[in-house]
Amino acid sequence: MTSVAAGQAGAQPDQIQILFHEIDRPGLASLDVYRDLGGYAMLKRALTEMTPEAVLAELQASGVRGRGGAGFAMGKKASFLPKGDMDKYLVCNADESEPGTFKDRELMQKTPHTLIEGLAISAYAVGANRAYIYIRGEYALQADVLEDALIEAKAAGYVGERIFGSDFSLELWVHRGAGAYICGEETALLDSLEGKRGNPRLKPPFPAINGLYGGPTLINNVETLMNAPHILKMGGAEFAKIGTETSTGTKVVSVSGCVRRPGNYEVVLGTPSRHIIEGLAGGAPEGRSIKAWFPGGSSAPVLPGTDEMLDLPYDFDSLAKAGSMLGSGAIIVIDDSIPIVDVALKTAKFYRHESCGKCTPCREGTNWTVKMLERVETGEATPMDLDIMASVCEQMMGNCLCVLADAMAMPIGSMIKHFREEFEAHIEAARERNGLGIAMPDTVNRGAHAGPEDLLGEPAYAGAAEAH
Numbered sequence: 067m068t069s070v071a072a073g074q075a076g077a078q079p080d081q082i083q084i085l086f087h088e089i090d091r092p093g094l095a096s097l098d099v100y101r102d103l104g105g106y107a108m109l110k111r112a113l114t115e116m117t118p119e120a121v122l123a124e125l126q127a128s129g130v131r132g133r134g135g136a137g138f139a140m141g142k143k144a145s146f147l148p149k150g151d152m153d154k155y156l157v158c159n160a161d162e163s164e165p166g167t168f169k170d171r172e173l174m175q176k177t178p179h180t181l182i183e184g185l186a187i188s189a190y191a192v193g194a195n196r197a198y199i200y201i202r203g204e205y206a207l208q209a210d211v212l213e214d215a216l217i218e219a220k221a222a223g224y225v226g227e228r229i230f231g232s233d234f235s236l237e238l239w240v241h242r243g244a245g246a247y248i249c250g251e252e253t254a255l256l257d258s259l260e261g262k263r264g265n266p267r268l269k270p271p272f273p274a275i276n277g278l279y280g281g282p283t284l285i286n287n288v289e290t291l292m293n294a295p296h297i298l299k300m301g302g303a304e305f306a307k308i309g310t311e312t313s314t315g316t317k318v319v320s321v322s323g324c325v326r327r328p329g330n331y332e333v334v335l336g337t338p339s340r341h342i343i344e345g346l347a348g349g350a351p352e353g354r355s356i357k358a359w360f361p362g363g364s365s366a367p368v369l370p371g372t373d374e375m376l377d378l379p380y381d382f383d384s385l386a387k388a389g390s391m392l393g394s395g396a397i398i399v400i401d402d403s404i405p406i407v408d409v410a411l412k413t414a415k416f417y418r419h420e421s422c423g424k425c426t427p428c429r430e431g432t433n434w435t436v437k438m439l440e441r442v443e444t445g446e447a448t449p450m451d452l453d454i455m456a457s458v459c460e461q462m463m464g465n466c467l468c469v470l471a472d473a474m475a476m477p478i479g480s481m482i483k484h485f486r487e488e489f490e491a492h493i494e495a496a497r498e499r500n501g502l503g504i505a506m507p508d509t510v511n512r513g514a515h516a517g518p519e520d521l522l523g524e525p526a527y528a529g530a531a532e533a534h
């Protein structure tokens with residue numbers, strides 16, 4: 067297992083590197099090199115010196131929160147699984163489909179044994195004897211790397227029957243998905259793993275009680291599970307001292323978009339966002355300034371590129387207080403050369419495409435939003451349409467089976483909130499360009515086909531219905 071070190075390349079001297087320490091060591095993906103660096107020692111300690119309850123207590127003491135999106139405390143979730151001899155499962159979510167997110171890919175490719183070790187430790191803590199790594203279909207190389215590592219780990223006795231001579235046995239499979247974003251949602255993932263179409267399930271019951279094949283199941287993200295060996299090595303209480311009180315540890319942040327050095331950077335939670343965007347990723351290209359940024363993947367509400375926002379500590383609570391979220395830890399930077407309408411349209415189209423279609427607000431809301439943004443794009447919309455769109459987004463949130471609906475509504479709603487003037491200017495410019503005349507802000511606009519009823523002020527929803 068790799069250990070903690072300060073001062074890695076690309077980081078400030080004050081940055082602690084946990085998951086990325088030694089990440090570029092040649093051959094780290096092989097068992098020999100991983101073991102030379104102390105790999106599997108923490109699994110051995112857990113199985114030969116600690117009870118499952120003691121391991122669970124360390125995970126809880128660490129305060130580590132899920133790195134897949136929701137940020138729920140890992141140890142707490144693990145503690146929800148019932149005790150007893152029933153079949154229990156551990157599932158690693160390696161679907162990584164959130165636009166802008168590519169950290170699990172690098173972690174799995176470069177240090178697959180850290181994931182296998184973290185998974186085995188976590189499985190022991192909750193009494194799961196069967197485990198799966200559900201990896202997105204597009205990650206063929208990473209799946210191959212994981213499969214090779216698994217063969218090595220099995221041959222060495224780290225996965226299989228009576229590991230390290232203990233009573234604990236673990237079967238582990240790598241399962242390849244087929245490229246659906248919704249299969250990253252934990253219950254859709256479980257359906258997909260069971261061989262069904264990946265549709266989200268109604269919650270409760272939560273997977274911890276009724277998950278894979280109806281059994282208690284712990285589902286965690288790749289990065290979350292990879293922290294487990296490090297937590298045991300440091301001790302949960304020591305791990306909890308890294309970061310902030312409620313966002314402990316480090317985070318591997320994927321930075322993309324309009325920056326000079328896109329890539330994955332590991333930072334201590336609570337690091338100023340500006341240090342990640344401008345210090346590590348090099349900031350906006352020459353002559354450009356940051357207009358907006360998604361702090362946590364494309365599902366997160368965007369924040370403006372103001373000093374106040376860029377100075378926000380990069381942690382779960384600070385970003386939530388500022389009206390956004392840390393999500394999957396993926397920063398997407400938008401500079402002043404990119405029209406916000408383009409960003410909104412691309413985002414909405416992605417979610418429309420990926421909606422499973424089960425819930426009306428999500429199926430219809432994503433579709434309406436795309437259609438209305440297309441009207442904004444061509445200048446056929448009026449400022450009132452922006453209000454309708456904001457209201458559609460509001461009504462989508464919290465009203466569906468899963469949060470894919472919110473994942474579109476939040477960024478679009480935030481773009482309208484922060485960049486309304488730019489949307490309005492875009493409409494005006496497009497109207498002029500397309501010869502559509504002057505916008506009527508207090509009526510429903512039907513562009514070139516406007517009839518007298520529009521000028522009399524037909525109710526807004528009629529225009530919205532037509533847009534659909």
Ligand SMILES: Cc1cc2nc3c(=O)[nH]c(=O)nc-3n(C[C@H](O)[C@H](O)[C@H](O)COP(=O)(O)O)c2cc1C
Pocket residue numbers: 131132133134135136137138140159160161162163164247248249250251252253285286287288290291468469470473
């Ligand atoms: C539409 C949707 C897509 C998601 N995609 C992923 C994903 O690709 N990877 C992931 O780890 N979590 C994803 N999640 C979050 C999972 O449902 C779940 O919260 C997570 O796997 C739990 O692990 P964690 O507690 O370690 O974060 C997604 C959620 C939603 C609603």
Ligand code: SF4
Pocket residue numbers: 248266420421422423424425426428429466467468469470471
């Ligand atoms: S919110 Fe959307 S993706 Fe989620 S279950 Fe409903 S329709 Fe499907």
